[in-house]
Amino acid sequence: xxxxxxxxxxxxxAGNRSLPLEFSRQARAAGVKKLVAVAFENETEPELAKxxxxxxxLKVGQLGKMxxxxxxRKISQCVMVGQIAPKNLFDLRPDxxxxxxxxxxxxxNAHTIFGAIADELKKDGVELIEATPWxxxxxxxxxxxxGPKISGExxxxxxxxxKIAKEVSRLEIGQTVVVKNGAVLAVEGFEGTDKCLARGxxxxxxxxxxxxxxVAKVGHxxxxxxxxxxLRTLETCAASGVAVLALESGRTLLLEQETCxxxxxxxxxxxxxx
Numbered sequence: 001x002x003x004x005x006x007x008x009x010x011x012x013x014a015g016n017r018s019l020p021l022e023f024s025r026q027a028r029a030a031g032v033k034k035l036v037a038v039a040f041e042n043e044t045e046p047e048l049a050k051x052x053x054x055x056x057x058l059k060v061g062q063l064g065k066m067x068x069x070x071x072x073r074k075i076s077q078c079v080m081v082g083q084i085a086p087k088n089l090f091d092l093r094p095d096x097x098x099x100x101x102x103x104x105x106x107x108x109n110a111h112t113i114f115g116a117i118a119d120e121l122k123k124d125g126v127e128l129i130e131a132t133p134w135x136x137x138x139x140x141x142x143x144x145x146x147g148p149k150i151s152g153e154x155x156x157x158x159x160x161x162x163k164i165a166k167e168v169s170r171l172e173i174g175q176t177v178v179v180k181n182g183a184v185l186a187v188e189g190f191e192g193t194d195k196c197l198a199r200g201x202x203x204x205x206x207x208x209x210x211x212x213x214x215v216a217k218v219g220h221x222x223x224x225x226x227x228x229x230x231l232r233t234l235e236t237c238a239a240s241g242v243a244v245l246a247l248e249s250g251r252t253l254l255l256e257q258e259t260c261x262x263x264x265x266x267x268x269x270x271x272x273x274x
Contacts, residue, residue, distance in 0.1 A: 007077060011078030014039045014040070015043055016083055019081045022135075022138060036075050038056050041058070043085065060092040067126065077126070078126055079223075081131050081226070083228075115224075138257070139252065147264035162274050168187050173188070175217060177213055178204075185199075185200040197245075207241075212242050230260065244269070
């Protein structure tokens with residue numbers, strides 16, 4: 001891969017929430033001159049159209065149209081940013097090319113499907129590359145901390161939760177766990193991070209105090225599905241009684257950082273890295 005600051009034209013496979021918007025701003029700041037986005041109905045934020053040169057709207061599953069959106073515009077490298085809701089990924093109505101791709105897959109999970117999409121893109125001369133070079137400013141590392149200082153007990157729960165989350169992610173189950181006092185309350189599965197946080201917070205009882213840990217799995221392909229949180233995640237923590245949210249250092253994106261800092265302070269939620 002060329003240095004990211006030497007790439008002048010770039011495609012974006014844009015999922016939901018604010019990450020595609022943040023990525024577009026960061027890429028522009030880094031000198032990318034032409035941005036072409038493929039967006040998905042009922043997923044991608046319409047505001048993205050203002051930040052890119054061209055946007056092509058598709059339904060999930062229109063693989064052939066997605067690839068031609070890039071090849072027709074002479075885009076040879078693209079990134080995948082933002083999630084496609086799991087229910088939409090598995091309820092997709094595939095075109096012929098997507099049907100052939102899915103038929104060849106022995107296991108059908110998000111990781112294998114996205115990997116197969118990358119292979120299909122490559123067949124037509126479009127390389128799916130990591131978005132992380134442009135997103136490093138949004139990845140907290142080191143001794144990052146927002147909100148109240150965590151207690152010794154909470155620190156122990158963060159370390160315990162990290163160990164459990166790494167093992168759960170290795171088994172391709174999920175990347176988030178919720179714990180309290182050394183007990184596992186919730187493990188993320190197909191339902192996604194927010195519902196896992198809500199379930200774990202509820203199981204912590206009336207006094208709350210749950211600790212959530214989010215990690216990237218071992219060998220995680222950072223070309224797609226970069227672990228990511230934002231204000232909505234912290235709002236879920238506040239509503240559910242989750243007191244601490246720990247992110248794997250340098251491996252998780254934190255969007256809307258200033259807004260998150262204000263919210264964490266106001267709602268006494270500790271956001272830290274491990």
